Each structure stands twice: as structure tokens, then as C-alpha cells.
Amino acid sequence: MREFDLVIIGGGPAGMAAAIAAKKQGIDDLVIFERGDELGGILNQCIHNGFGLHTFKEELTGPEYAERYSDQVKELGIPYELGTMVLDMTEDKQISIISRSRGAETVKAKAVVLAMGCRERPRGALGIAGFRPQGVYTAGTAQKLVNCEGVIPGKEVVILGSGDIGLIMARRMTLEGAKVRAVVELMPYSSGLKRNIVQCLDDYGIPLMLSHTVIDIKGKRRLEGVWVAAVDEKNTPIKGTEEYFPCDTLLLSCGLIPENELSKSAGIELSPLTSGPTVDESLETNIEGVFACGNVLHVHDLVDFVSEEAVRAGENAAEYIKGKPSSTGVPVAVKPADGVRYTVPSRLYAESAADSVHIRFRVTGVFKNSAIVVSCGERELFRKRGRIFVPSEMQDIIIKKDKLSELDGDIEVRIEEAAK
Amino acid sequence: MTRELTCIGCPMGCELTVEVENGLAVSVSGNTCKIGENYARTEISAPVRTVTTTALTADGVPVPVKTVGNIPKEKIFEVVGQIKRTTVALPVKLGDIILEDAAGTGVAVAATKSVGS
Ligand SMILES: Cc1cc2nc3c(=O)[nH]c(=O)nc-3n(C[C@H](O)[C@H](O)[C@H](O)COP(=O)(O)OP(=O)(O)OC[C@H]3O[C@@H](n4cnc5c(N)ncnc54)[C@H](O)[C@@H]3O)c2cc1C
Numbered sequence: 001m002r003e004f005d006l007v008i009i010g011g012g013p014a015g016m017a018a019a020i021a022a023k024k025q026g027i028d029d030l031v032i033f034e035r036g037d038e039l040g041g042i043l044n045q046c047i048h049n050g051f052g053l054h055t056f057k058e059e060l061t062g063p064e065y066a067e068r069y070s071d072q073v074k075e076l077g078i079p080y081e082l083g084t085m086v087l088d089m090t091e092d093k094q095i096s097i098i099s100r101s102r103g104a105e106t107v108k109a110k111a112v113v114l115a116m117g118c119r120e121r122p123r124g125a126l127g128i129a130g131f132r133p134q135g136v137y138t139a140g141t142a143q144k145l146v147n148c149e150g151v152i153p154g155k156e157v158v159i160l161g162s163g164d165i166g167l168i169m170a171r172r173m174t175l176e177g178a179k180v181r182a183v184v185e186l187m188p189y190s191s192g193l194k195r196n197i198v199q200c201l202d203d204y205g206i207p208l209m210l211s212h213t214v215i216d217i218k219g220k221r222r223l224e225g226v227w228v229a230a231v232d233e234k235n236t237p238i239k240g241t242e243e244y245f246p247c248d249t250l251l252l253s254c255g256l257i258p259e260n261e262l263s264k265s266a267g268i269e270l271s272p273l274t275s276g277p278t279v280d281e282s283l284e285t286n287i288e289g290v291f292a293c294g295n296v297l298h299v300h301d302l303v304d305f306v307s308e309e310a311v312r313a314g315e316n317a318a319e320y321i322k323g324k325p326s327s328t329g330v331p332v333a334v335k336p337a338d339g340v341r342y343t344v345p346s347r348l349y350a351e352s353a354a355d356s357v358h359i360r361f362r363v364t365g366v367f368k369n370s371a372i373v374v375s376c377g378e379r380e381l382f383r384k385r386g387r388i389f390v391p392s393e394m395q396d397i398i399i400k401k402d403k404l405s406e407l408d409g410d411i412e413v414r415i416e417e418a419a420k
Numbered sequence: 421m422t423r424e425l426t427c428i429g430c431p432m433g434c435e436l437t438v439e440v441e442n443g444l445a446v447s448v449s450g451n452t453c454k455i456g457e458n459y460a461r462t463e464i465s466a467p468v469r470t471v472t473t474t475a476l477t478a479d480g481v482p483v484p485v486k487t488v489g490n491i492p493k494e495k496i497f498e499v500v501g502q503i504k505r506t507t508v509a510l511p512v513k514l515g516d517i518i519l520e521d522a523a524g525t526g527v528a529v530a531a532t533k534s535v536g537s
């Protein structure tokens with residue numbers, strides 16, 4: 001049985017950054033397993049620009065960002081095995097893999113970094129009436145078809161959901177000669193970045209229909225059109241607002257969920273809030289020596305944050321391999337409170353924490369002129385004001401370790417709204 | 421005249437308020453950094469964008485490309501059209517120039533990925 005100090009599952013930006021960080025900490029006996037036929041993960045299909053502003057101070061496209069990391073992986077001589085699917089993992093870190101070149105195999109690892117990314121909510125999960133004719137795709141599938149395979153799925157398009165991938169695809173399909181009739185969003189606000197609404201919709205005169213949804217799909221074998229209606233505060237379609245859009249393509253951009261089939265079989269505790277593993281401040285899961293980072297942990301909108309998080313996971317895995325004991329002391333829970341949907345980490349070992357601790361989270365709605373407040377009982381640990389907090393942007397706050405001494409209860413993260 | 425814009429300089433998406441006189445921005449507020457001010461000025465007088473798309477090889481393999489810098493917004497379709505009519509020979513390396521001068525804008529188009537080695 002092959003044995004490694006460190007196995008990294010997934011060769012996207014998270015896996016690559018974790019591997020590079022661990023290698024730089026002196027871990028030579030490591031490997032990346034990637035099921036695809038190249039490194040880079042989902043970035044290979046994200047050909048638009050807007051990546052890397054934080055890390056490289058310039059605006060790169062997805063493939064350019066990926067190549068900066070894959071070049072480093074190659075220069076540092078970090079082994080990676082492509083076309084290698086990880087099928088299963090046990091609590092004692094035995095990992096079953098399958099590949100065309102080596103067949104089925106079980107390997108063993110001292111430490112593991114989970115970097116499997118996320119997948120799109122499948123269309124079955126959406127409650128739309130009507131048949132499921134040809135011409136209905138998730139936005140990510142369409143992105144891959146157009147950008148990686150050169151196949152344009154249709155000529156007349158409606159997009160349901162205004163997440164960033166949907167917005168990006170509205171522009172992409174337009175540039176490829178398709179007519180995008182509308183982007184339909186159930187919520188009263190878009191879940192995508194504002195810059196994407198400007199550059200991808202407004203630039204091309206594509207209407208964004210907020211508080212609307214697709215109520216029916218027409219066409220049996222091939223999509224012929226969709227019925228769209230406005231919804232009330234309870235998301236119930238309002239009678240009399242129905243409008244018919246003829247189209248041959250419906251793209252669903254309804255969110256991403258961390259890819260955690262493997263984590264489940266390994267007995268890793270998952271958070272119902274993020275669908276990713278629960279971790280402590282060192283990004284370690286409930287299984288010692290198993291770390292998680294990137295979209296498998298919680299869905300990120302900025303790849304820069306993925307890379308930064310992955311560096312911490314890689315470095316902490318390296319420390320663990322070198323014999324640093326795992327987190328010590330008694331953990332306190334980190335809990336989302338008013339206006340906060342989830343937090344990563346969800347537990348914190350103040351005693352063994354590094355000099356500063358990142359807490360990442362998303363807000364539940366749009367908050368203007370409000371403050372992020374972190375407290376432990378009556379004690380305030382952190383406060384930061386902001387002009388605007390929106391659900392589409394992940395928040396990242398850093399708390400100095402000296403603020404975390406003698407915690408006597410759970411930590412709460414909340415949004416304090418300005419007095420009206 | 422006052423115009424409201426959203427800065428596309430970075431994901432913050434600052435809401436900009438621009439005072440416009442004779443088609444030119446005379447004052448900009450709401451920006452967090454200098455990029456926002458510059459964006460507002462060009463957006464009012466002559467909006468520009470960076471374009472990303474794919475060029476195809478003779479076998480129909482897509483190669484991702486971008487304009488190396490901004491082009492006038494109204495030239496987007498012309499630039500994409502010219503890229504579509506260009507055939508890329510493999511192998512290409514990231515940064516290789518696919519088109520010297522996209523649709524007379526003076527801006528080049530480069531591959532954003534190394535394909536085929
Ligand atoms: C369809 C889609 C489109 C996106 N578009 C954008 C965008 O336009 N802009 C943006 O900023 N962000 C976008 N994102 C978010 C983007 O995923 C992150 O910015 C970043 O790529 C996440 O990096 P990652 O390494 O965590 O995950 P990924 O890039 O998804 O990489 C995970 C890797 O793990 C591999 N893997 C998974 N399971 C296994 C297994 N069992 N065995 C072996 N390998 C495995 C996958 O093949 C993949 O290569 C998009 C995400 C998706 C799903």
C-alpha cells in the first residue's frame with residue numbers, strides 16, 4: 001500500500017495552494033489526486049476576468065489564475081495524479097482511489113486536505129412544474145459546454161437565478177450570438193455581485209426581473225418557452241402577472257453546495273448551515289489530521305479567499321505531520337446570531353490558536369451602515385462598521401489572539417443595525 | 421445633471437454619484453478608491469471594457485482569450501466577431517498574441533491558457 005504524509009483531494013485552486021504551502025513547510029511526501037484531466041478545477045471554465053485582484057493586484061481570468069498555481073506546483077515538483085477519482089475515505093485515513101493508469105488502489109495518509117470544491121444545485125431540487133425537456137441546463141454545465149467544449153446550447157435563453165454564474169453566462173451567451181430574454185430572480189435582490197449586473201446585464205440591455213420566478217415550462221421533447229410570474233413576500237406567484245417567454249434554453253443558476261459525499265463516508269461532521277465540514281480555527285475537521293478548505297468547506301465568491309484559506313490548511317496540515325499536537329484545551333462554539341447565516345470556524349480553541357484567527361461568514365440580507373460585532377457574553381471582542389453588507393459577499397474578519405484569552409462561553413457573531 | 425453608477429473596478433461595487441456637465445464628469449463621490457473615480461470619468465465620456473471569449477482551433481477546440489486592455493464598449497461585438505473568424509494553431513501558450521489589433525481598436529487579443537504542449 002502506498003503511504004503518504006499528506007494527501008490532497010482535489011486539484012482546484014484550493015488543493016494547489018494547500019499543496020504549495022505544505023511543500024514550502026518541508027513536506028515532500030505529498031500528492032494531489034484530481035479526477036479531472038488537468039489541474040485548475042472550476043477555474044478552467046471561468047474564462048472571464050475578475051480573479052486575483054487581492055493576491056496578484058491585477059485582474060486575471062480563471063485559467064490565468066489557475067496557471068499561476070499549476071506552474072508553481074510543477075516548479076516545486078509536487079506530485080499530482082490526474083484522472084484519479086477518490087471514492088472513499090475512512091476515519092483512519094485510508095483512501096480508496098481509482099484511475100485508468102493504476103486501477104483501483106487504497107493508499108494511506110498521515111494527514112488529508114479536503115479540497116473537492118462544490119457542485120451546483122441540481123435542477124431536480126427546484127420545484128418547477130412541467131416536463132423536463134431538452135434545453136434545460138444548470139448555468140455551470142452550460143459554461144463548461146461553451147468555454148471548454150465549444151458547444152453553444154441554444155439561441156434564445158432565459159436564466160433563472162441571478163447568482164454570478166448565471167450573470168456571467170447571460171453575457172457569454174450574448175457574445176456567442178444568443179438572445180438572452182431575461183434573468184429571473186425569486187428574491188427581491190440579486191445574489192450576484194453588482195459589478196456583474198452592470199457588466200453582464202446592463203451593458204447588453206438584459207432585464208433583471210427581481211421577485212419573479214419561472215412557474216411553468218412548456219415543451220415536451222424540446223423546450224419551447226417558460227411562464228414567468230411575479231411573487232409576493234411569501235414567494236407565492238401572484239395571479240395575473242404571468243408572462244410567457246419563448247426560448248429554447250433555460251439556464252438554472254440557483255446556487256452551489258459543497259461536495260461532501262466523501263466527507264460523509266469518512267465520518268466527518270457536516271454543518272447544516274454550510275453543508276461543509278465543521279472546522280475549528282485551524283481548519284481541522286472533527287477527525288484529527290483532516291483539514292478542509294475552499295468551496296468544499298463553504299461556498300466562496302472570490303478565489304483569492306479560497307487560496308488564502310487553503311494556504312492555512314496546508315500549513316496546519318504540515319504542522320500536524322511534523323508532530324504538533326492538534327488543537328488543545330476546551331473549544332468554545334462560534335455561533336451565528338442576528339443577521340449572520342453561518343460562521344467558519346464553528347468552534348475555536350483559543351489556547352492553541354495562532355496569533356490571529358479568521359472568522360468568515362455571510363449575512364442574511366442587505367444591511368446598510370451597520371456593524372459586525374463579535375462578542376462572548378457581555379464582552380465585546382471585535383467591532384467593525386461598514387457602509388454595506390450583502391449576502392453575495394463573504395465577510396472575512398481577523399481577531400487578534402490576545403482578545404481571545406479567558407473566554408468563558410460561546411462566541412457570537414452578529415450584525416448590529418444602525419438606529420433607524 | 422447627476423448620474424448614479426456602480427463601479428465595476430472590484431467586487432465591492434461602490435455606488436458612485438457623478439455630476440455631469442456637457443457630457444463630462446465634473447465630480448465623483450461614493451468611491452472608496454481612485455479606480456472608482458477614473459471609472460466614472462471614462463464611463464461618462466467613453467465607456468470601455470475588457471472582453472473575454474474563446475477562439476477556436478481548426479478542430480473546434482476552444483482557446484480562452486482576452487483583450488490585452490480595455491476597448492470601447494461599442495466595439496465589443498466587432499471584436500468578438502473578428503476573434504470568431506480567427507483560427508488558432510496549437511500549441512498556444514498563455515500570453516500568446518492571437519490578434520495584433522482587434523477591430524481597429526489598437527488593442528491586441530491574447531490567449532489566457534496554455535493549450536496543447
Ligand atoms: C460551475 C461553477 C462556476 C463558478 N464560477 C465562478 C466564477 O465565475 N467566478 C468566481 O469567482 N468563482 C466561481 N465559482 C466558484 C469557484 O469554484 C471558486 O472560486 C474556486 O474555484 C473554488 O476552488 P476549489 O479548489 O475549492 O474548488 P474547485 O475549483 O471546484 O476544485 C475542486 C477540484 O476537486 C476535484 N474533485 C472533486 N471531487 C473529487 C474526488 N472525489 N476525487 C478527485 N478529485 C475531486 C474536482 O474535479 C475539482 O478539480 C464557480 C463554481 C462553480 C461550481
Ligand code: SF4
Pocket residue numbers: 427428429430431432433434451452453454455456457
Ligand atoms: S471605487 Fe474602488 S473599492 Fe469601490 S468598487 Fe471601485 S475599485 Fe472597488
